Amino acid sequence: MEIIHQETVDLERVADLCAVGIKHSPPTPRNFQKWHITNLIASAKLITQGDVRYSGDNEVLPSIRALGYLGRIWETAIDCYLTDWAVNRGGVYLPDTELEEEGIIASLDGLAFLPDLGSMITETKLRFSIKDEIPMSHLQQVRAYCHLARVDQVCYVSGHISTAPPTAKAQLRILKLTERSIQETWEMIINTKKYLEGLGITPSSKYVMEDS
Numbered sequence: 001m002e003i004i005h006q007e008t009v010d011l012e013r014v015a016d017l018c019a020v021g022i023k024h025s026p027p028t029p030r031n032f033q034k035w036h037i038t039n040l041i042a043s044a045k046l047i048t049q050g051d052v053r054y055s056g057d058n059e060v061l062p063s064i065r066a067l068g069y070l071g072r073i074w075e076t077a078i079d080c081y082l083t084d085w086a087v088n089r090g091g092v093y094l095p096d097t098e099l100e101e102e103g104i105i106a107s108l109d110g111l112a113f114l115p116d117l118g119s120m121i122t123e124t125k126l127r128f129s130i131k132d133e134i135p136m137s138h139l140q141q142v143r144a145y146c147h148l149a150r151v152d153q154v155c156y157v158s159g160h161i162s163t164a165p166p167t168a169k170a171q172l173r174i175l176k177l178t179e180r181s182i183q184e185t186w187e188m189i190i191n192t193k194k195y196l197e198g199l200g201i202t203p204s205s206k207y208v209m210e211d212s
Contacts, residue, residue: 001177002175003174004117004174004176005117005173005174008169009078009081009169009170009171011168013081013084014077014080017080017081018076018077031105033203034100034104035104035203037106037107037144037145037189040192043196047195052196054203071125071126074124075109078109078124079110082110082112082157083095089114091115095109095110099148101147102193103193104189104193106149108123109122117174119151119153121145121149121151121154122154122156122157123141123154124158127159130160134156138156139181142156142177144185147185152178154174155174156172156173158171
């Protein structure tokens with residue numbers, strides 16, 4: 001992975017753009033009957049720890065789910081920023097894009113195109129840490145998204161909140177991924193799906209059991 005561009009996100013500008021508002025529909029509700037990239041990545045990690053199951057969204061505690069909603073608010077704010085950011089560079093930004101391959105869904109935060117850099121996926125994260133390194137789970141996620149979008153670049157926007165010391169910052173990085181890392185990640189996801197299917201585990205089976 002190579003960082004080919006990095007800049008500080010102007011949080012005052014984000015606030016101003018949110019005041020104007022962004023006009024697009026909410027993302028499509030998640031289809032729990034299908035496999036999802038983020039869940040398969042989490043499942044692969046569980047399997048290596050001896051916990052063989054599909055990591056579904058219904059496992060998330062209500063308190064953690066509320067933090068997820070805050071993350072969605074942050075994503076919407078950054079949609080405003082990225083729309084403005086791309087247009088000012090002669091490009092375009094398309095938020096909330098869903099792609100599917102081999103029965104696996106990728107819910108992209110967005111797709112962007114800049115004349116000088118070309119096409120890229122976008123991924124927005126809100127982190128309660130000021131650490132700059134990108135977590136492996138995030139890298140696996142964007143590598144898989146790149147496979148489905150047939151690109152090798154990522155616009156990664158991270159918001160950072162900390163209470164010790166009290167800090168809020170955000171930064172935008174454009175990453176260039178290697179084809180090998182993209183392919184290896186996709187193979188890992190496919191292998192995880194096949195392994196779970198071989199055991200009779202499906203995305204919806206656990207939801208059915210809980211409702212019965």
